[in-house]
Amino acid sequence: MQTDPTEPTKSLVGEEYEVEVGPVAHGGHCVARTETGRVLFVRHTLPGERVVARVTEGEETSRFLRADAVEVLEASKDRVPAPCPFSGPGKCGGCDWQHAKPGAQRRLKGEVVAEQLRRLAGLTPDEAGWDGTVVPAEGDKVPAGEVPAWRTRVQYAVDPEGRAGLRKHRSHEVQPIDRCLIAAPGVTELGVERRSWPGIASVEAIAATGSGDRQVVLTPRPGGRLPLVELDKPVSVLRVGEKDHRIHRVHGRPFVRERAADRTWRVAEGGFWQVHPKAADTLVQAVMQGLMPRKGDMALDLYCGVGLFAGALAERVGDKGAVLGIESNKRAVEDARHNLQDLDRVRIEHGKVESVLPRTGIDSADIVVLDPPRAGAGKETVRHLAGLGARRIAYVACDPAALARDLKYFAAEGYRPVTLRAFDLFPMTHHVECVAILKPTGNRV
Numbered sequence: 001m002q003t004d005p006t007e008p009t010k011s012l013v014g015e016e017y018e019v020e021v022g023p024v025a026h027g028g029h030c031v032a033r034t035e036t037g038r039v040l041f042v043r044h045t046l047p048g049e050r051v052v053a054r055v056t057e058g059e060e061t062s063r064f065l066r067a068d069a070v071e072v073l074e075a076s077k078d079r080v081p082a083p084c085p086f087s088g089p090g091k092c093g094g095c096d097w098q099h100a101k102p103g104a105q106r107r108l109k110g111e112v113v114a115e116q117l118r119r120l121a122g123l124t125p126d127e128a129g130w131d132g133t134v135v136p137a138e139g140d141k142v143p144a145g146e147v148p149a150w151r152t153r154v155q156y157a158v159d160p161e162g163r164a165g166l167r168k169h170r171s172h173e174v175q176p177i178d179r180c181l182i183a184a185p186g187v188t189e190l191g192v193e194r195r196s197w198p199g200i201a202s203v204e205a206i207a208a209t210g211s212g213d214r215q216v217v218l219t220p221r222p223g224g225r226l227p228l229v230e231l232d233k234p235v236s237v238l239r240v241g242e243k244d245h246r247i248h249r250v251h252g253r254p255f256v257r258e259r260a261a262d263r264t265w266r267v268a269e270g271g272f273w274q275v276h277p278k279a280a281d282t283l284v285q286a287v288m289q290g291l292m293p294r295k296g297d298m299a300l301d302l303y304c305g306v307g308l309f310a311g312a313l314a315e316r317v318g319d320k321g322a323v324l325g326i327e328s329n330k331r332a333v334e335d336a337r338h339n340l341q342d343l344d345r346v347r348i349e350h351g352k353v354e355s356v357l358p359r360t361g362i363d364s365a366d367i368v369v370l371d372p373p374r375a376g377a378g379k380e381t382v383r384h385l386a387g388l389g390a391r392r393i394a395y396v397a398c399d400p401a402a403l404a405r406d407l408k409y410f411a412a413e414g415y416r417p418v419t420l421r422a423f424d425l426f427p428m429t430h431h432v433e434c435v436a437i438l439k440p441t442g443n444r445v
């Protein structure tokens with residue numbers, strides 16, 4: 001008998017299953033199966049555990065169910081008590097691996113990267129030039145037993161009572177908190193959680209690295225009035241316009257200054273900057289080591305943000321070389337041009353890589369770095385890039401699935417990864433950053 005697709009099927013939310021937990025999967029959960037073979041994606045557990053999993057999403061007809069481990073019957077040796085009181089089933093959705101030892105977190109992320117490479121690119125770690133490890137950011141030393149306080153940018157949501165908190169997993173509901181353990185000290189010092197925010201929907205707190213600049217960005221609720229902001233530290237305050245959604249300055253500078261790669265970077269609100277204080281330096285180092293720029297090179301920095309890699313490349317390719325950056329965010333383009341104004345041979349173009357790159361008329365490049373958003377670069381951009389014949393391409397990826405998909409496209413165009421490195425730039429969460437260095441194969445099409 002066929003089921004009627006218009007008939008609502010029974011929700012299984014709240015059902016509990018005792019399960020043996022299988023491998024980790026992309027997204028901060030592990031895979032388990034019920035006795036009848038239904039697939040569960042279970043959070044707050046670890047591979048090899050036996051848990052009671054309570055369904056949080058899914059119906060009788062769903063391909064898979066989402067669930068939380070609400071009771072641990074047999075614990076993994078990698079399990080630790082979660083240091084944060086707001087982590088756990090039904091609470092803050094910010095961290096995925098609070099309950100895992102730091103080394104185990106990195107191992108889990110490594111397994112995810114390996115699985116994505118295998119499934120989507122058909123590559124083993126060896127074939128990708130990767131030793132299979134996920135390593136901390138350069139120079140990141142967190143004493144054993146301490147929680148790394150790395151988040152220099154925190155987006156707090158505010159509940160209807162005006163309390164700041166973080167969103168629950170896959171929900172708009174706010175978990176009020178009195179402190180986020182992974183927030184950098186500069187963010188904690190702003191004291192966002194200790195204040196009341198009537199009329200405000202969200203508060204972004206930013207603590208720049210190396211300059212002492214602090215900023216809060218307030219998004220009022222519809223019709224909400226901006227409160228008088230008296231924070232504990234000198235800080236610039238911006239607000240998001242209710243109608244135009246643009247950023248308006250309330251007081252202080254409309255940007256923060258970040259230090260990385262021996263330069264100062266102006267970053268306006270809305271412009272991208274890596275959240276871990278050591279991330280920018282770690283990635284610049286990995287990209288430069290992989291690309292090995294030479295004097296006179298023509299270099300591309302695609303999805304260039306405020307110009308991080310373009311700046312580092314420009315200094316290496318020298319007066320006879322040139323760097324072209326492409327970025328779609330207008331304010332980031334203004335910042336990139338400002339940040340790199342002392343470097344004559346850098347040009348920053350505004351627009352989407354997929355439309356600007358073909359329009360530039362550039363038909364060759366020596367080296368390329370691309371650092372696309374989570375969706376990756378896509379087939380057409382990869383094809384265009386490969387046609388430029390660069391001797392090396394550095395691919396910086398915040399999503400291993402998108403990286404693996406794009407590596408497959410690169411393979412079809414005659415480029416293969418020669419090294420891949422994976423960095424733990426988002427401790428306690430499931431996120432992982434990879435840098436792959438690609439070279440042309442002998443049989444380029």
Ligand SMILES: C[S@@+](CC[C@H](N)C(=O)[O-])C[C@H]1O[C@@H](n2cnc3c(N)ncnc32)[C@H](O)[C@@H]1O
Nearest residue numbers: 272303304305308327328329352353371372373
């Ligand atoms: C992951 S960030 C990288 C920024 C920079 N490389 C850095 O490390 O600071 C990705 C950047 O790509 C930009 N972006 C997103 N889609 C784009 C597109 N289709 N074309 C150009 N830039 C894009 C975003 O605005 C963002 O600045």
